[in-house]
Amino acid sequence: MFEQTFKNIDDVLWKEAGCGTELDYTEQTSWLLFLKYLDDLEQERAMEAELKGKSYEFILDKSYRWSYWAVPKLPSGEIDRNNFLTGDDLIKYVNNVLFPHLQGFKQRAASSDTIEYKIGEIFGEIKNKFQSGYSLREALERIDELRFQTQQEKHELSHLYETKIKNMGNAGRNGGEYYTPRPLIRAMIKVVKPKIGERIYDGACGSAGFLCESYDYLRQGKLTTQQLELLQTGTLFGKEKKSLAYVIAIMNLILHGVDAPNITHTNTLAEKNISDIQDEERFDVIFANPPFGGKERKEVQQNFPIKTGETAFLFLQHFIKILKVGGRAAIIIKNTFLSNSDNASRALRQELLSSCNLHTILDCPGGTFIGAGVKTVVLFFDKGGVPFDFAQGTGMPLFSQGKSPNEGMATRKVWYYQLEPGRNMGKTNPLNDDDLREFVELQATFAESEKSWSVDVADIDWETCDLSVKNPNKGEETALRDPQEILYEIAALDEESAEILAGIGGML
Numbered sequence: 194m195f196e197q198t199f200k201n202i203d204d205v206l207w208k209e210a211g212c213g214t215e216l217d218y219t220e221q222t223s224w225l226l227f228l229k230y231l232d233d234l235e236q237e238r239a240m241e242a243e244l245k246g247k248s249y250e251f252i253l254d255k256s257y258r259w260s261y262w263a264v265p266k267l268p269s270g271e272i273d274r275n276n277f278l279t280g281d282d283l284i285k286y287v288n289n290v291l292f293p294h295l296q297g298f299k300q301r302a303a304s305s306d307t308i309e310y311k312i313g314e315i316f317g318e319i320k321n322k323f324q325s326g327y328s329l330r331e332a333l334e335r336i337d338e339l340r341f342q343t344q345q346e347k348h349e350l351s352h353l354y355e356t357k358i359k360n361m362g363n364a365g366r367n368g369g370e371y372y373t374p375r376p377l378i379r380a381m382i383k384v385v386k387p388k389i390g391e392r393i394y395d396g397a398c399g400s401a402g403f404l405c406e407s408y409d410y411l412r413q414g415k416l417t418t419q420q421l422e423l424l425q426t427g428t429l430f431g432k433e434k435k436s437l438a439y440v441i442a443i444m445n446l447i448l449h450g451v452d453a454p455n456i457t458h459t460n461t462l463a464e465k466n467i468s469d470i471q472d473e474e475r476f477d478v479i480f481a482n483p484p485f486g487g488k489e490r491k492e493v494q495q496n497f498p499i500k501t502g503e504t505a506f507l508f509l510q511h512f513i514k515i516l517k518v519g520g521r522a523a524i525i526i527k528n529t530f531l532s533n534s535d536n537a538s539r540a541l542r543q544e545l546l547s548s549c550n551l552h553t554i555l556d557c558p559g560g561t562f563i564g565a566g567v568k569t570v571v572l573f574f575d576k577g578g579v580p581f582d583f584a585q586g587t588g589m590p591l592f593s594q595g596k597s598p599n600e601g602m603a604t605r606k607v608w609y610y611q612l613e614p615g616r617n618m619g620k621t622n623p624l625n626d627d628d629l630r631e632f633v634e635l636q637a638t639f640a641e642s643e644k645s646w647s648v649d650v651a652d653i654d655w656e657t658c659d660l661s662v663k664n665p666n667k668g669e670e671t672a673l674r675d676p677q678e679i680l681y682e683i684a685a686l687d688e689e690s691a692e693i694l695a696g697i698g699g700m701l
Contacts, residue, residue, distance in 0.1 A: 232259035398431030560618025577603025
């Protein structure tokens with residue numbers, strides 16, 4: 194029903210000089226969608242209050258409502274073309290009046306978990322990129338064709354919005370960081386099996402794919418009013434550093450049915466030293482695809498026992514620490530993490546095996562992440578009762594100093610599955626749910642097959658702690674390493690060498 198409308202909106206944006214990429218298209222569609230959604234929500238609440246003989250206090254004053262400035266209507270329902278702004282007048286109103294007013298909601302909101310606060314956050318981070326008021330006028334009228342009143346309408350809109358996010362990921366450049374293939378997310382959720390009443394967290398949530406899919410998973414079946422309220426307000430939590438991703442995450446969750454998403458705009462890694470995380474801050478379930486290849490500043494690295502500039506490794510430490518004892522996690526990470534020989538990688542693997550039960554590793558084929566060009570694995574683990582503790586000054590786990598690796602070990606055995614869809618992955622052949630069906634079925638019992646096997650931790654060389662994917666059911670393969678993987682490891686070793694040299698220099 195709405196597919197042609199979305200296409201028409203893209204056509205308008207394509208002609209707009211201020212919007213040159215898929216990222217721009219999604220950003221501009223997002224703030225327009227949000228204001229239309231907000232107006233529909235307010236009108237619906239006002240009607241419900243009227244039916245009950247009560248008054249409704251609107252969040253937005255009349256002059257800032259969509260139905261007043263964006264697309265005013267005649268009593269007949271037709272657009273009132275004598276009373277709307279267009280051209281330069283429309284651009285001036287949006288930039289100089291509307292956006293500043295909406296930005297002010299952040300300061301005026303009672304708390305950060307209100308829709309008022311989200312309004313302030315969104316419009317404090319996003320910019321109107323329309324330069325032509327005539328293009329904006331056309332886009333407003335296209336957006337006005339959309340409706341958010343029924344669950345069916347929201348479902349269709351969420352599907353179309355997800356397609357926009359996927360297209361943004363496929364467009365290359367930095368778009369891919371916003372999109373994790375949904376079939377992979379759904380498989381991860383099926384393995385972890387979150388429940389209503391558990392707090393689910395993604396500290397690098399991007400477009401909120403994990404949280405949206407978790408909501409859909411938990412929304413199945415009949416739920417009580419209390420369960421629905423808990424799912425809406427006390428189940429899904431995310432953090433996101435980048436402004437555009439934050440806005441997309443908010444809009445994505447809203448379209449899936451979460452009215453006031455618990456998404457915080459922050460640099461998760463810079464918030465606090467992980468040793469200061471308290472029990473009440475911990476989560477039952479964690480899903481994440483943290484960014485890799487980034488370099489965090491030295492002051493941020495000080496928040497972590499294992500010092501490294503690799504963003505994904507810092508996030509993994511954060512997730513281990515913030516997961517409740519007995520909690521469950523599924524984290525996507527580059528496959529080089531399993532075998533990198535630098536101190537940080539080895540220490541982190543040892544810590545993961547000792548303080549958590551790393552029960553499953555899913556090896557994903559190249560092309561799983563379109564445009565990323567790197568191979569990844571998914572780590573599935575439960576938090577054990579072993580304390581997150583490190584030897585003073587070495588960054589190595591205490592138990593590893595002269596003790597048997599199995600003493601106090603949370604992980605005893607790791608089950609591997611090598612995902613091989615039997616085709617080259619890419620834009621025209623993306624990952625699908627059928628590709629992951631066998632993995633989910635076999636993982637339930639840790640069954641062995643041509644693609645799956647188990648490794649005893651006691652058989653792992655503790656010095657290297659190499660967890661590489663080596664399928665014993667296949668003959669020896671001499672596979673050439675991906676050039677990007679080699680460059681990545683060289684960079685990690687260079688950084689480690691530089692830190693060692695800097696330490697020597699400080700002692701002279």
